[in-house]
Amino acid sequence: MALNIEVELTKAPKQKPDVSRVGFGTVFTDHMFMLDYEEGRGWHSPRVVPYQSISMDPAAKVFHYGQTVFEGLKAYRTADGRILVFRPDQNFKRLNHSNERMSIPHLDVELALEGLKKLVQTDRDWVPETEGTSLYIRPFIIATEPVLGVAASKRYIFMIIMSPVGAYYAEGIRPVKIHVESEFVRAVPGGTGSAKTAGNYAASLKAQEEAALEGYSQVLWLDGVHKKYVEEVGSMNVFFKVNGKVITPALNGSILKGITRDSMIQLLQSWGVPVEERPVSIEELYEAHRAGTLEEAFGTGTAAVISPVGELNWRGEKLIINGGETGELSAKLYETLTGIQSGKLEDKLGWMVQV
């Protein structure tokens, strides 16, 4: 496919915000990337255009049948002014995995990467420079065919929008309190849990709201069949340090294959820390806690990188982890990965792509 990306620059550049004062994903940059799909013609017309509203037929399938997938990744500005994007190839690979599940046509990864680079270059002044800040990048595909039959769309738009975001931990990394969810279910084998698709997030809102009412910042999802095995925490993968070993739920089909998760496993292995990917039951964690061997727990994801878990509440039984403090290994993983991302530490694993 010819990588001929048209660029139309905005005539009305926006004022850049003070990222320490804006909420996550509320302010968008001056431009966006677009690519159209039509059955018979394939993906076509890659272009960078001014950020703007799009015109949608009210019958567009995305509104009715949720045929849509998305990704989330970040660009960082280094101290010497370079712009680095973290493992973007992995995001587009995962997007195609999601496409497969949602009956959306595959995307050319090279073209998507070119589009991403062109967009970041165009809006390079939007990558904030303060420590801990970044440019959040949201690629997504929506089904646009205006037909109400329940069947895959014959038309799609792939877009990338970007939003400058402040430091996740403005006052230092901080453990969160987690509600273990026993009523609502996020995903089930044979469902869409391993795809990054809208419906999974819609399904999670209610549980999140109810947990928030009780003072918990996220929910820990149990598997939908036995309500026994730990799956994810909020929109993050989850890890536990038990007796010197690190364990994390295996990719069983209902868990998202997190890119931060994969990176953490690689880092841990490179340090000689044993990592087990396997089913982890919630009882196992409570038992380890009773035995004094549950040393750390943390979620991993693009937004926070690491979110230490200070408390779990399962059916009213509270469990305080590491005295509610950030564990040593969590802190080390956080420092290392954010160090690589911001260009402060050497990128030995070849994760960063310079734009």
Add this chain to the structure above:
Amino acid sequence: MALNIEVELTKAPKQKPDVSRVGFGTVFTDHMFMLDYEEGRGWHSPRVVPYQSISMDPAAKVFHYGQTVFEGLKAYRTADGRILVFRPDQNFKRLNHSNERMSIPHLDVELALEGLKKLVQTDRDWVPETEGTSLYIRPFIIATEPVLGVAASKRYIFMIIMSPVGAYYAEGIRPVKIHVESEFVRAVPGGTGSAKTAGNYAASLKAQEEAALEGYSQVLWLDGVHKKYVEEVGSMNVFFKVNGKVITPALNGSILKGITRDSMIQLLQSWGVPVEERPVSIEELYEAHRAGTLEEAFGTGTAAVISPVGELNWRGEKLIINGGETGELSAKLYETLTGIQSGKLEDKLGWMVQV
């Protein structure tokens, strides 16, 4: 809430199609209904406007997190020219049930009904008159707040669009062949199966496609936990006649509470036919078939009213029901309900609302 619905008429009325030649939900009427929601202000500005594209921020939550619900119902033209809508109050009641699950604010059912009536009145010439045809009505709500945080939206649009549809059975009611799905899962207790929300339909596309490749027109969904109990068939509820009794899966939280389902149960009970709502295992059906007592099977839903099942295929084991023909009870239910809907039979149960 003041029921002051503004009406802006189109200046460019469209040509009405020959409904026997258009696909389901491909052609829309001249107008649509809209109602906006903003946190703090509630639902406001009900209006009928020309059918048109809407302007959406690419960051609108519906595109990313699928926060959306919908309904489907029909208006019919009687032989003497009246227009009747089938049980619209039930659809808006169910919409609020879906809203509850998806963290969307409740809608005033009276206002929604007024909007629906005003819209149908405005486009009354679009209700087709040939036997078996109808005007399909699609109310839906989408989350429009342009913020990427995973949390309920603070802004929504409620819309109603309408599409004239041809007779479902142009050549007489016809049994379909159904693939019993053993890999993919539509819904699970604690999930969103009892809500009419986009993600459920997105999740179903893949299985549908694979079944179609093998010559099956729909899938029969088994429960997501045991893969043992029958849930729905395609986008329909399902009934079986076994040894003179009618059985249908109970509303267990992962099944949609179909309005056709409820109507069929009421009709059957009024005829003195015993109806059991309870878990129905797929083995039970295969056993009944072996014993010669599986007399009929059919799906129920707004689109087809009744869709008789002529064949089930579970893991390669085919089961032919009633010699692959439409059963007597299925035919009687179909004739009765479509008779009531079209105004040919007396509406003893008070289901039809005249517009």
